[in-house]
Amino acid sequence: MPQVSTQLNIPDCDLIRWQISESETTLAQQLVLTHEEKLDLGGIAHPGQRLEWLACRVALKTLVDNRGETYAGLWKDEYGKPHLRGLTGHISLSHTPGWATAVWHQTKPVGLDIEPIRDQFKRVVPRVLSASEIADADGQPDRLAVYWCAKEALYKLYGKRQLTFREHLLVEPFETGATQLTGYVRLPDHNETLTLYCLHVEPGLLIVAC
Structure with a gap:
């Protein structure tokens, strides 16, 4: 390997x-x-x-x-x-x-996700992204991939269930190609601000939340 x-x-x-x-x-x-x-x-x-x-x-x-x-x-x-x-x-x-x-x-707790850039990210937008995130992504596969990958990393860091990606895992708007983002886990009993490290590497995208 x-x-x-x-x-x-x-x-x-x-x-x-x-x-x-x-x-x-x-x-x-x-x-x-x-x-x-x-x-x-x-x-x-x-x-x-x-x-x-x-x-x-x-x-x-x-x-x-x-x-x-x-x-x-x-x-x-x-x-x-x-x-x-x-x-x-x-x-x-x-x-x-x-x-x-x-x-x-x-x-520190940490979350990781790796993804290729795929057109299928467009299909998961309604259940994964908030209205403001949908607007910011603007239907671009590379930006949709960042939102998806970032939220997967946040979910793995939080490590518990009973949340939705659209409502409880949020990512601030970012410049295309950004290498550091800000994300949030927001629930009634849990509110956390986290840094997302974004690497544009094979097979497409890797994000670490911590």
């Missing part, structure tokens, strides 16, 4: 991005899965999704190894948010066909 160098100017935060080239067997040989992880993988039927699932964990293991720590797998909380076993900090994973990514922040 070739590692693609991706730098983030975020203190105490490590990001890794991989272009997947291995077979499922080769990836699986690099991991010792917990019982829960074996059950999780066993529930995935699509070969491509199984490959991406494994690749994300190999990528995360590499981040841990690079810090001189021991990777012992993941566990998921009641909301399905992943955490490192036996290690502190916060993680997030994201994948898309051909690519796997992982981020590990030592002190």
